[in-house]
Amino acid sequence: MDKIDKQIINALQDGFPICDAPYRRVAAQLGLAEQELIDRLQALLANGVLTRFGPLYNAEQMGGALTLAAVKAPVERFDEIVAIINAFPEVAHNYARSHELNMWFVIATETPERIQQTIHAIEQATGLTVYNMPKIKEYFVNLKLEA
Amino acid sequence: MLDETDRKIIQATQAGLPLTPEPYQTIAEQLGLTANDVMMRLSAMQNSGIIRRIGAVPNHYKLGYRFNGMTVWNIPDEFIDELGQKVGQLQFVSHCYHRPRHPPEWMYNLFAMVHGKTQQAVDEQIQQISALLGEYNLGCDVLYSTKILKKTGFRTTA
Numbered sequence: 001m002d003k004i005d006k007q008i009i010n011a012l013q014d015g016f017p018i019c020d021a022p023y024r025r026v027a028a029q030l031g032l033a034e035q036e037l038i039d040r041l042q043a044l045l046a047n048g049v050l051t052r053f054g055p056l057y058n059a060e061q062m063g064g065a066l067t068l069a070a071v072k073a074p075v076e077r078f079d080e081i082v083a084i085i086n087a088f089p090e091v092a093h094n095y096a097r098s099h100e101l102n103m104w105f106v107i108a109t110e111t112p113e114r115i116q117q118t119i120h121a122i123e124q125a126t127g128l129t130v131y132n133m134p135k136i137k138e139y140f141v142n143l144k145l146e147a
Numbered sequence: 148m149l150d151e152t153d154r155k156i157i158q159a160t161q162a163g164l165p166l167t168p169e170p171y172q173t174i175a176e177q178l179g180l181t182a183n184d185v186m187m188r189l190s191a192m193q194n195s196g197i198i199r200r201i202g203a204v205p206n207h208y209k210l211g212y213r214f215n216g217m218t219v220w221n222i223p224d225e226f227i228d229e230l231g232q233k234v235g236q237l238q239f240v241s242h243c244y245h246r247p248r249h250p251p252e253w254m255y256n257l258f259a260m261v262h263g264k265t266q267q268a269v270d271e272q273i274q275q276i277s278a279l280l281g282e283y284n285l286g287c288d289v290l291y292s293t294k295i296l297k298k299t300g301f302r303t304t305a
Contacts, residue, residue: 001209020169038254042166044203050205052203055160055189055198056202057161062157073215084298093298095296097154097291098291133247133249138287140235141245147205
């Protein structure tokens, strides 16, 4: 990752235009050729520096539902629990965290009812209690991670 | 409200935008629409908040932000909205939520994600939050992410 990659990452966290040739427009702002921007984006996605590039949808606005949930995965079963939980397509993110509640995951479903069903299914499959922590309120933030 | 065409566009783009010179044209061709229709619908979805933004999501770790702390705080319910708004406005907080407690094991109801390249940077951020909360902080903890186990983003099949 060089200086140009960092500029691209910083610029594209702010948004991306909706127009006929958006890469050309962004490339011009960064002083790059259109194809160079596209090639670099491809590389940044391929090597995992970017996890996504595109529209970020708000599941709740689409009638879907989201929740944050956690389990206490016994150390000796940790990998098994990861495999079980990650196998659920409803699980969008999953992080290991330093706490007795050591696995935290986001469940995203198309309907609120599916959240409860998924939690129940995860409890059945793992034998663990799922701590459900749906948001009660979201406070506005505007962070950008400087590359 | 979303119609069937909107949902097709969502499905076609939720994994990402095509890396072609005219990405909206590419989507339009896949779906049998015009590029103009795709662009207008994406704009409308952005204006209504269905699309939070179009852009890039970096992997924190790969940018050097190795210390990603989920800070959790026990705040009296009657003050949480006022304080949650203030915490969310701190420059280094990426997400800030009021979530339910699970007493007696889990008494924390305010969650704020912080990110730093060093432990010291994160410690200073936590100090700032703590100072802001003052006497309303009835207890706190910080859960560091030690590994990303899955990160696929939201998928719909509708």
